Amino acid sequence: MVVQKKDTQAANEQTPKEPLDVHKPESQLTEAQLKIDQHWMLQALLLADRAAELGEVPVGALVVLEGEIIGRGWNQPITQHDPTAHAEIMALRDAATQVGNYRVVNADLYVTLEPCSMCAGAMVHGRIKRVIFGAYEPKAGVIVSRQHFLQQNWLNHHVAFTEGVMADLCGDKISHFFKMRREQKRLEKEKNRLG
Numbered sequence: 001m002v003v004q005k006k007d008t009q010a011a012n013e014q015t016p017k018e019p020l021d022v023h024k025p026e027s028q029l030t031e032a033q034l035k036i037d038q039h040w041m042l043q044a045l046l047l048a049d050r051a052a053e054l055g056e057v058p059v060g061a062l063v064v065l066e067g068e069i070i071g072r073g074w075n076q077p078i079t080q081h082d083p084t085a086h087a088e089i090m091a092l093r094d095a096a097t098q099v100g101n102y103r104v105v106n107a108d109l110y111v112t113l114e115p116c117s118m119c120a121g122a123m124v125h126g127r128i129k130r131v132i133f134g135a136y137e138p139k140a141g142v143i144v145s146r147q148h149f150l151q152q153n154w155l156n157h158h159v160a161f162t163e164g165v166m167a168d169l170c171g172d173k174i175s176h177f178f179k180m181r182r183e184q185k186r187l188e189k190e191k192n193r194l195g
């Protein structure tokens with residue numbers, strides 16, 4: 001398809017310059033909402049354990065619509081041989097199947113770790129209302145760490161976000177997993193050396 005330069009210019013002129021305000025900081029949530037967010041985050045943490053049981057990085061996610069869980073997911077790319085099998089994608093697939101629609105309108109997504117670019121994109125496609133994440137991901141997180149993906153004004157749907165809910169607990173689970181894995185590797189090496 002040939003895009004005429006004129007059209008592109010017009011589109012740029014219509015685009016507001018300021019990033020969109022979709023940020024819903026924890027500090028601005030009502031106490032009742034914060035309690036609700038913490039409740040669901042704890043449930044997402046339980047799902048993260050399922051990933052750990054598979055030897056996968058423990059990240060859990062769930063989709064909530066009108067106070068009910070409609071989608072559950074945990075990180076499983078290695079066991080599924082699927083680079084897209086992040087917790088958020090699994091939860092979105094589950095939720096979309098549940099509602100029988102490729103869009104999950106008005107639902108919130110809770111995830112224990114800041115989403116990557118793939119998952120943030122999928123949430124826009126899935127029309128998620130708000131994403132609530134726990135631990136920050138300085139290497140690949142695109143909600144606040146590497147970029148502010150959801151605040152791009154060219155997006156055709158805007159997902160609100162709340163960052164850092166139970167961040168310590170969510171982060172500890174991941175650090176503990178890596179610590180255990182390093183220890184396991186060290187013991188294997190030792191065993192082979194003594195072999």
Ligand SMILES: [Zn+2]
Nearest residue numbers: 086115116119
């Ligand atoms: Zn992801």
